[in-house]
């Protein structure tokens with residue numbers, strides 16, 4: 317049994333199936349990507365795993381997280397899954413952070429709730445959490461509010477919070493899209509490192525093929541809510557079978573060339 321098993325997932329919005337027939341599994345140490353253009357259903361698929369669909373949208377099919385069914389589960393059951401078995405890193409770290417809570421207090425909360433830590437043990441775990449994401453565990457960082465940090469530092473804090481409960485699978489929805497290119501590389505390297513160190517699974521959503529190819533081993537290609545192709549990421553890029561994947565690869569290569577030569581065709 318994999319830690320995350322999605323079978324025939326559909327997301328229904330006002331009678332329309334905006335995600336349809338999506339199946340995949342993620343186990344410890346596996347890095348799986350979902351790629352596709354805007355509106356293809358990547359975010360709704362990954363949000364479904366957390367039981368976090370926007371109001372008015374409904375999941376069908378089956379999503380098992382460590383055997384626990386998420387589709388149709390109560391809020392109470394979902395809370396045990398979220399942050400306990402799977403945790404998520406969002407595109408915009410401000411979504412995850414609380415603007416009025418200092419970094420130290422923010423990181424302490426999940427450690428207290430999920431791991432029952434208190435007092436000096438809790439303080440040591442908060443400092444360790446910061447160090448794990450390569451942030452200094454100084455008073456300045458511990459007492460900082462999110463707006464006092466850079467975007468990259470905020471994303472590091474969000475990753476530290478996601479790791480606090482030692483999830484089995486880390487979900488990441490475009491975690492570097494909102495960041496400068498130089499900062500992106502650091503966050504991708506950090507994700508790789510923590511996933512490997514903790515032998516976690518990674519489910520990584522991005523529209524950026526270059527980013528996906530650096531980050532995952534296997535990927536699903538989504539178009540209009542459905543998976544059109546899947547396989548080892550190297551093979552998807554070097555030998556795309558579907559016309560849609562060929563177009564995705566083609567436009568990524570053209571953008572790459574344009575950025576290298578400075579000429580946008």
Ligand SMILES: Nc1ncnc2c1ncn2[C@@H]1O[C@H](COP(=O)(O)OP(=O)(O)OP(=O)(O)O)[C@@H](O)[C@H]1O
Pocket residue numbers: 329334352353354355356357358359360361370372373523
């Ligand atoms: N709250 C909503 N209500 C109704 N339809 C929605 C809602 N959110 C998304 N959709 C529809 O579901 C489809 C898939 O959306 P989703 O956000 O999963 O795409 P995506 O591949 O993640 O795109 P992006 O990269 O732009 O976020 C979209 O085409 C959109 O029309």
